[in-house]
Amino acid sequence: MRLITLLLILSFSTSTFGWLSNHASAQRVLLFEKLTASQSDRMYEGEWLKFRLKGDNFYQEGPIREMRPDIQALVINDRFVMLDEIELVNRGKTxxxxxxxxxxxxxxxxxxxxxxxxxxxxxxxxxxxxxxxxxxxxxxxxxxxxxxxxGQRKFKPNKYRRLRVVDTSF
Structure with missing residues (x-):
């Protein structure tokens, strides 16, 4: 009797966790893609991004609060930043x-x-x-x-490199 109860509890818990993991919110990823590379660098929500917008002479910096793959935008410092407006991304020191x-x-x-x-x-x-x-x-x-x-790793989007927000839900 104990064995049957243990197997039922184990079966119920694994099926419940499997059901919950299928309905969990998907993870969004900011990809730094290069035309000739098969792999791309990634950034996730919550990571700090240092970037420069087109027409600006200064860098802006802040945590990525949200990624919007439908309009290809990021929410940084409580404002929308379109990926097309980013001229240069500073990826850190080497x-x-x-x-x-x-x-x-x-x-x-x-x-x-x-x-x-x-x-x-x-x-x-x-x-x-x-x-x-x-x-x-x-x-x-x-x-x-x-x-x-x-000294600095910089990513400049052009026709061979691009920034893209991808939603990994299926």
């Missing part, structure tokens, strides 16, 4: 940003410790020279350029 900041930190540290050694030990062989300045300027300049060129 390894280039970390490498650039590391090189700049190395250059400043090199100069700092060279100057500290110059003023504390009084040895004429360890004075601050032009080569120390060149090492500092080279590493800071290279780090700055690497950070500017490779």
């Amino acid at each position: 390894f280039g940003a970390a490498a650039g900041y590391s090189l700049m930190t190395f250059g400043v540290g090199w100069s700092f410790w060279s100057l500290a050694g110059n003023y504390t030990d009084g040895n004429p062989l360890t004075k601050y020279e032009s080569r120390d300045l060149m090492i500092t300027l080279t590493s800071v300049g290279t780090g700055f350029l690497i950070n500017k060129i490779f």
Whole structure:
């Protein structure tokens, strides 16, 4: 009797959860699609999006509160943003940003410790020279350029790339 009761409870609970999962609200996804790529990057509701609208010189930022696949729009900061109006999406920092900041930190540290050694030990062989300045300027300049060129991942929609909101309900 206990076995039959246990099997009935197990059967009822799995069928109930299966029925509830079929009627749950579907998840909407913002896709960053490229023409030549078979996979695309995704963002979900609640994630932060940093973007620039066409004709603006500044970035806007906020959490995605709602995605509307019927009109291809997002609700960010309590206002509708049409996907056609987005000129550029900032997708975050890359390894280039970390490498650039590391090189700049190395250059400043090199100069700092060279100057500290110059003023504390009084040895004429360890004075601050032009080569120390060149090492500092080279590493800071290279780090700055690497950070500017490779530091940000940006997605610019055009005829080969597009933004699209997809509803995954069946």
